[in-house]
Amino acid sequence: MMEHSSHLHGILGEFETPEQLLTAAKKARAAGYKHLEAYIPFPIEGLAQAIGFRWTAVPLITLIGGIGGGLTGFGLQYWCSAISYPLNIAGRPLNSWPAFIPVTFELTVLGASIFAVVGMLALNKLPQPYHPVFNVERFARASTDRFFLCIEARDPKFNLAESARFLQELSAQHVTEVKDEA
Amino acid sequence: MSVTQPPLRSPEIRRLEPVLEPGHTYASVTDKIAAVVLTRPLGIGWLAGFTLAFLVVMLLFISIAWLVIKGVGIWGINIPIGWGFAIVNFVWWIGIGHAGTLISAILYLLNQKWRTSINRFAEAMTLFAVACAGLFPLIHTGRPWMAYYMFPYPSTMGIWPQFRSPLIWDVFAVSTYGTVSLMFWFVGLLPDLATLRDRAKKRYQQVIYGILSMGWRNSARHWHRYQSAYLLLAGLATPLVLSVHTVVSFDFAVAIVPGWHTTIFPPYFVAGAIYSGFAMVLTLAIPLRKAYGLEDFITMRHLDNMAKVMLATGLIVAYGYFVEFFMAFYSGNKFDVFLANQRLHGPYSHFYFALILCNILTPQLLWFEKVRRNVLALFLMSLVINTGMWLERFVIVVISLTRDFMPSAWGRYSPTFWDYSTFIGTLGLFVMLIFLFVRGLPAIAIAEMRELVHESHGEKGHE
Numbered sequence: 001m002m003e004h005s006s007h008l009h010g011i012l013g014e015f016e017t018p019e020q021l022l023t024a025a026k027k028a029r030a031a032g033y034k035h036l037e038a039y040i041p042f043p044i045e046g047l048a049q050a051i052g053f054r055w056t057a058v059p060l061i062t063l064i065g066g067i068g069g070g071l072t073g074f075g076l077q078y079w080c081s082a083i084s085y086p087l088n089i090a091g092r093p094l095n096s097w098p099a100f101i102p103v104t105f106e107l108t109v110l111g112a113s114i115f116a117v118v119g120m121l122a123l124n125k126l127p128q129p130y131h132p133v134f135n136v137e138r139f140a141r142a143s144t145d146r147f148f149l150c151i152e153a154r155d156p157k158f159n160l161a162e163s164a165r166f167l168q169e170l171s172a173q174h175v176t177e178v179k180d181e182a
Numbered sequence: 183m184s185v186t187q188p189p190l191r192s193p194e195i196r197r198l199e200p201v202l203e204p205g206h207t208y209a210s211v212t213d214k215i216a217a218v219v220l221t222r223p224l225g226i227g228w229l230a231g232f233t234l235a236f237l238v239v240m241l242l243f244i245s246i247a248w249l250v251i252k253g254v255g256i257w258g259i260n261i262p263i264g265w266g267f268a269i270v271n272f273v274w275w276i277g278i279g280h281a282g283t284l285i286s287a288i289l290y291l292l293n294q295k296w297r298t299s300i301n302r303f304a305e306a307m308t309l310f311a312v313a314c315a316g317l318f319p320l321i322h323t324g325r326p327w328m329a330y331y332m333f334p335y336p337s338t339m340g341i342w343p344q345f346r347s348p349l350i351w352d353v354f355a356v357s358t359y360g361t362v363s364l365m366f367w368f369v370g371l372l373p374d375l376a377t378l379r380d381r382a383k384k385r386y387q388q389v390i391y392g393i394l395s396m397g398w399r400n401s402a403r404h405w406h407r408y409q410s411a412y413l414l415l416a417g418l419a420t421p422l423v424l425s426v427h428t429v430v431s432f433d434f435a436v437a438i439v440p441g442w443h444t445t446i447f448p449p450y451f452v453a454g455a456i457y458s459g460f461a462m463v464l465t466l467a468i469p470l471r472k473a474y475g476l477e478d479f480i481t482m483r484h485l486d487n488m489a490k491v492m493l494a495t496g497l498i499v500a501y502g503y504f505v506e507f508f509m510a511f512y513s514g515n516k517f518d519v520f521l522a523n524q525r526l527h528g529p530y531s532h533f534y535f536a537l538i539l540c541n542i543l544t545p546q547l548l549w550f551e552k553v554r555r556n557v558l559a560l561f562l563m564s565l566v567i568n569t570g571m572w573l574e575r576f577v578i579v580v581i582s583l584t585r586d587f588m589p590s591a592w593g594r595y596s597p598t599f600w601d602y603s604t605f606i607g608t609l610g611l612f613v614m615l616i617f618l619f620v621r622g623l624p625a626i627a628i629a630e631m632r633e634l635v636h637e638s639h640g641e642k643g644h645e
Binding site for chain 2: 018037038039040041042044047048051053058062073077080081084102103105106107109110112113114117119120121126128131133134140142143145
């Protein structure tokens with residue numbers, strides 16, 4: 001049994017409309033499946049919640065990046081102008097903070113943006129060239145006009161025959177095994 | 183009592199005009215946009231256009247090589263006109279970039295559906311315009327290999343850049359803008375690159391788009407984080423784009439030169455940037471939709487909306503010109519009054535009148551719906567406005583520098599062949615990059631178009 005499931009990633013049901021997929025995802029969740037994943041050609045509202053995804057760290061990471069960028073920007077200017085090489089020009093203040101605002105602002109935006117993008121990619125574990133779902137031939141349509149729901153084999157409730165029947169009952173048109181050949 | 187149909191040309195009907203022509207499905211929008219990149223053979227028009235642009239890029243390379251050999255003396259700059267074409271072109275190009283970010287970020291936050299089919303190539307336009315803009319501050323130093331002096335790095339001399347100078351703010355603003363625009367563009371492209379990977383038939387296409395798409399597999403969890411990041415980027419790019427041209431205007435406004443030292447500069451530079459940027463989007467969109475049959479996606483509604491944005495920002499710019507004059511006379515500062523008179527009567531007054539004609543008078547035709555709906559008229563209008571915005575920067579830079587406080591410091595400026603060849607060269611670079619872009623990457627955001635198809639079906643369902 002263990003031998004078998006280590007090669008099986010899960011089972012993939014193909015739906016024709018986003019509404020069917022959304023209903024199927026909610027029913028699968030209600031039936032007790034925990035390890036679900038949906039593949040869709042464009043974002044669908046409420047689907048991520050329906051498959052059990054609650055919270056993303058992207059905004060927090062972005063905030064940290066922004067604060068870090070801003071502190072770096074101001075700190076850099078303060079250190080250069082007031083500590084490392086102070087120049088007394090007619091007694092004007094060394095920490096002339098209003099003049100430091102533009103660079104502080106730009107670095108805040110830069111830090112936040114880089115953290116947002118890199119954070120999003122890292123949380124998504126991208127780049128990831130190989131994934132078992134790519135082995136399914138029809139899966140290419142996930143980037144055009146088909147909506148897929150995958151029940152993963154690591155789900156405690158997963159049973160090949162039973163889960164396949166479950167997906168078919170939810171009006172999935174094609175139900176395919178996803179083999180992990182890695 | 184009878185409910186009559188509104189007449190055909192009434193505003194009610196016009197409001198319903200689609201941002202996407204009816205009858206499209208998820209597959210049809212995907213096919214149509216992906217086919218331009220994946221299957222369509224290179225036409226004679228593309229090859230001819232690309233070759234011409236490539237030759238102009240060679241002119242740019244020659245101009246830069248000659249500049250490196252001889253120094254900035256090959257240009258028309260002198261003392262007191264130390265800022266010539268290089269700064270005029272820099273400000274012009276960076277302004278053009280602004281419309282791309284405005285469309286992709288601000289209109290996204292405002293939930294304007296019509297942005298969907300124009301945001302991708304407007305963002306590409308931003309990147310290429312910023313690339314052209316960035317070239318000028320780099321080469322106008324005459325020693326571009328020393329440009330790293332501008333960055334704060336621990337040098338053996340132990341000194342640091344002058345952080346109180348707008349020129350250093352510019353370095354940070356423009357490099358941040360370039361970086362954020364690139365990331366925003368790439369994040370937007372990611373799902374579309376995966377679409378191309380899935381549809382590619384040729385091996386080299388599968389490999390290239392496979393690598394670029396990073397293994398994006400349209401997972402719902404990924405989409406969720408993706409949307410979160412995209413929204414945050416839009417929110418970050420919005421103040422950024424406003425800050426960039428503000429900082430560019432500080433290059434002038436912080437100096438005490440008459441005609442530059444005004445508080446109207448930041449808002450009116452930003453408005454002018456958006457004005458010229460939308461003009462450039464139209465200059466690109468009109469031939470693009472025609473050449474690749476994308477009229478279903480870039481509809482008259484888009485062109486009409488862009489024309490209205492141009493009209494509005496053009497009026498803000500006109501207000502800026504008015505305030506410059508008003509403040510000169512209201513302040514009674516004799517140098518400001520003199521400069522205002524120089525604009526009208528001085529040696530460069532024909533530039534000023536050409537600017538008024540291009541930027542204020544001609545665009546008033548956009549009040550008429552007939553003009554906004556005439557594709558050829560809009561195309562010509564966009565060229566006129568681009569010319570006008572270039573003239574605006576010329577007027578600002580050159581007239582003020584030729585006529586500052588002391589008659590002994592007055593001068594004249596006339597650009598040389600190398601000034602023109604460098605400027606035309608960057609136009610060639612811009613056009614060449616656009617040509618490569620429309621054949622190498624999807625010029626319209628495919629995933630967002632599918633979403634639009636979904637939403638328009640949804641709207642129908644409610645009727």
